[in-house]
Amino acid sequence: MDWLARAATLRQWTSKGVRAPHKPLLLLYALARHQQDADRELAYTAVEDDLKRLLAEYGPRGRTSPAYPFHHLVSDGVWEVRTKGGHGSPGTNVGDLRASGAAGRLAADLRSSLRSDPALLGRMARTVLDLHFPPSLHRELCDAVGLEIEDAETRPLIPGQRRRSPALRELVLTAYEYQCAFCGYDGRIGAMPVGLEAAHVRWWALGGPDEVANAVCLCSLHHKLFDKGVLGVSDEHRVMVAQRFVGHSAAARDHVLALTGRPLLGPQPGASPIAPDHRSWHTDQVFQGPARPAAAA
Structure with a gap:
C-alpha cells in the first residue's frame, strides 16, 4: 500500500480556491496520537474540543464542525470509525456521533505499516504539511497536535511532486x-x-x-x-x-x-x-x- 500517495491525495471539497484543511488536520492529529499510543481509540467526545480548536486556529474563517472530517476521512482509507453498534460512522451529525459512542483511529492496515516502518509516520506527516500549509506554520502545527518529527528524515518522497523554486x-x-x-x-x-x-x-x-x-x-x-x-x-x-x-x-x-x-x-x-x-x-x-x-x- 502506498500510504504516502494516500496522504497526498486526500479527497477534499474544493471550489474556487476555498481552503478545506479539515481532513489534513485530523490526519495529523491521528498520527500524533498513534505516535503516543498506537493501540488507543479516539472517542469523538474526547477529541471534539481539540479538533474544534485546530479548525478554528488553522482552518478558514467560518463555523466548521469537527464531525465532518471525523466521518469523511474514512473514505480515504486511512481512518476507521466504530460505534457501540459496530464498525462504521453514523454520519456527520454531532449528536449522533456523541450518542453512538463513536470512536476513530488510523486504519488497521496503516497501523500495521507504521509498526513495521516507524519512519513512515514522519514521511506521511511531512507530506500532509507540505501539501496543505505554508512552511512558517509547520513546526507550530506539529506542536499543536503533539507530533514529534525530525525534518531531516521526513522529506516527502512522492514521485513528480511539485518543487519550490530556489530562486x-x-x-x-x-x-x-x-x-x-x-x-x-x-x-x-x-x-x-x-x-x-x-x-x-x-x-x-x-x-x-x-x-x-x-x-x-x-x-x-x-x-x-x-x-x-x-x-x-x-x-x-x-x-x-x-x-x-x-x-x-x-x-x-x-x-x-x-x-x-x-x-x-x-x-x-x-x-x-x-x-x-x-x-x-x-x-x-x-x-x-x-x-x-x-x-x-
Whole structure:
C-alpha cells in the first residue's frame, strides 16, 4: 500500500480556491496520537474540543464542525470509525456521533505499516504539511497536535511532486529592495540579509505560483503573522490588521497595531506588485477579518 500517495491525495471539497484543511488536520492529529499510543481509540467526545480548536486556529474563517472530517476521512482509507453498534460512522451529525459512542483511529492496515516502518509516520506527516500549509506554520502545527518529527528524515518522497523554486527568495528580496514591505526592517550581517523572507500570498501548498506577483518580502515576524491571518493586504496595497488581534504591550502596538493602514514599501518600479487575484485569495481564505480601521492605529 502506498500510504504516502494516500496522504497526498486526500479527497477534499474544493471550489474556487476555498481552503478545506479539515481532513489534513485530523490526519495529523491521528498520527500524533498513534505516535503516543498506537493501540488507543479516539472517542469523538474526547477529541471534539481539540479538533474544534485546530479548525478554528488553522482552518478558514467560518463555523466548521469537527464531525465532518471525523466521518469523511474514512473514505480515504486511512481512518476507521466504530460505534457501540459496530464498525462504521453514523454520519456527520454531532449528536449522533456523541450518542453512538463513536470512536476513530488510523486504519488497521496503516497501523500495521507504521509498526513495521516507524519512519513512515514522519514521511506521511511531512507530506500532509507540505501539501496543505505554508512552511512558517509547520513546526507550530506539529506542536499543536503533539507530533514529534525530525525534518531531516521526513522529506516527502512522492514521485513528480511539485518543487519550490530556489530562486524565488532572491527575486522577491531584490524586488522589495531587501526590506520588509510592512515595517521596513532591513537587517544584515555583513552583506547577508537576515530575518527577511519571501512570503507567498496565495499559499504554494494550495497552488500559489512561485513568482514575484504572488509574493512579498517580509521580516520573519510579519511573515508568520501574515500566514496566520493577523495581517493582510488591502486592494489599495495597504497593511490590514485583523480586529480579532489583541495586544496590550508596547511591542504589540509598535510591531503590529501601528501597521494599520500603512502603505506597502515596494516593490521597486518595474517589479510586479501583488496580483489582485492572489491578494483576494489571501483576504478571503487566510486573513482573519474584518480589518481594523486606520484611525484605530
